[in-house]
Amino acid sequence: MRIAIAADHNGVTLKVRLTAWLTGLGHTVDDRGGYADGAVTDYPPLCADVCLQVVHGAADRGIVLGGSGLGETVACNKIRGIRAGLCHDVWSAGISRGNNDANVLVLAAKVLTPEAAELIAATWLETAFKGGVHQRRLDQIARLERGEAALD
Numbered sequence: 001m002r003i004a005i006a007a008d009h010n011g012v013t014l015k016v017r018l019t020a021w022l023t024g025l026g027h028t029v030d031d032r033g034g035y036a037d038g039a040v041t042d043y044p045p046l047c048a049d050v051c052l053q054v055v056h057g058a059a060d061r062g063i064v065l066g067g068s069g070l071g072e073t074v075a076c077n078k079i080r081g082i083r084a085g086l087c088h089d090v091w092s093a094g095i096s097r098g099n100n101d102a103n104v105l106v107l108a109a110k111v112l113t114p115e116a117a118e119l120i121a122a123t124w125l126e127t128a129f130k131g132g133v134h135q136r137r138l139d140q141i142a143r144l145e146r147g148e149a150a151l152d
């Protein structure tokens with residue numbers, strides 16, 4: 001898969017490790033920043049960059065790393081067409097893909113060990129969307145995204 005990846009200052013170290021690991025698995029990883037230069041970086045522009053790569057088809061999936069991952073999840077889900085999931089474990093990674101057809105994975109660098117992050121990413125990349133009732137709910141979410149706030 002073509003994966004766009006980014007991290008703020010909290011996630012740079014984990015991003016470097018994850019990028020090497022994903023590349024070793026055969027994925028093409030596009031590192032959108034930030035970098036290990038000691039800079040404190042704002043995560044919203046990094047999130048927007050990764051998400052736009054996905055929305056415009058330059059990447060199949062996105063991965064964003066932050067401290068808690070909370071702000072990144074909020075930011076990513078502001079981009080039309082993005083379904084970003086903050087996953088702390090393999091179970092939530094399976095739900096994020098299987099139920100939500102997430103196209104961006106958010107990881108919390110301050111919480112996860114590198115090994116856990118790899119396991120979560122692997123599960124998230126490998127799990128297929130289940131469709132069915134979940135597609136109906138994604139269609140409802142898409143209506144929310146279009147501003148149709150009062151759903152039947």
Ligand SMILES: O=P(O)(O)OC[C@H]1O[C@@H](O)[C@H](O)[C@@H]1O
Nearest residue numbers: 010066067068069070071072
């Ligand atoms: O490290 P500071 O700048 O305090 O906070 C940034 C973090 O706040 C959280 O929403 C994000 O996960 C981001 O990594």
